[in-house]
Amino acid sequence: MFKESIIKPMSKKIVIKIGGSTSNDYKKIIREIANITNSGNQIIIVHGGGNLISGWLNDMNKKTEFINGLRVTDNQTLSIVIGALAGTTNKNIVANFAKHQIDAIGLSGVDGNLLFAEKINEPIGNVGEIKKVNKKIIEILIKNNYLPVISPVALSVNDKGSILNVNADTAAIAIAIAINADKCILLSDVDGVKDSNGTIINNLSSQKAKELIEKKIIIEGMIPKVTSALKAAELGISCHIANGNHIGILDDILMNKDKGTRID
Secondary structure, eight states: OOOOOOOOOOOOEEEEEEOGGGTTOOHHHHHHHHHHHHTTOEEEEEEOOHHHHHHHHHHTTOOOOEETTEEOBOHHHHHHHHIIIIIIIHHHHHHHHHTTTOOEEEEETTGGGOEEEEEOOTTTBSBEEEEEEOHHHHHHHHHTTOEEEEEOEEEESSSTTOEEEOOHHHHHHHHHHHTTOSEEEEEESSOSOBOTTSOBOSBOOHHHHHHHHHTTSSOTTHHHHHHHHHHHHHTTOEEEEEETTSTTHHHHHHTTOSOSEEEO
16 A cells, blocks of 8 residues: 655745835744745845834934935945845844744845946935846855845946945845746735725736826835836746735745735
8 A cells, every 4th residue: 555645845936025114023024934944945035124224314313215115325324224234134134044943144235246236316326226136146055055135235337346225125026037036025014005995906917007106006115116026027927015014924925815916
């Protein structure tokens, strides 16, 4: 008599962005990420740190300003961004993964020439859009069972030796595209993309997304999330925008339950 075979689900390569807005307590989402990592999935983390950055700037009596969801970053603000993202936030996340026996490696986009970006425009200052990803570093790490934890600062394409602040959502999607990920999950404190009635759209088409942006229903920080997700969808990479504070959110997304907004 043959024993019943146990078929394990195929391993997936998943990029997960964990937002600065949920950084007051990363422990919950890190525990969930550890669970899906232990299930055999290859996970790459990109993190924000917006609340910490704003807090430090506030302590310095420096105004925080955003344009189309992107933080205006002058030279002084850039120093705060680098310290908060590549330093404090990155290392706290790595330390939390250690509690779950996960071998996480903390990186910034500057390390190993991982990320290259081009300045978006002058009014927004030292903020860039990703133009190149050195995927070799990521592939080496995940192949050897390390979990990369990446802070979204990048080297400047035009001004060698300079560093640019990069939106974490757009950085996560650029990385997902570069490594041909199976999925990109963008977590923050919002439940997903809403329509004009305030209802969450579980499946968002490219046409509908562009319509909502034109009608200014999708605004501020949701704009870079959605526009970057549309680029990934065109290349066959499914993106999911969801609230990282919900219990079991990653399992729900991977089981294709109607949680948050899927763009593909």
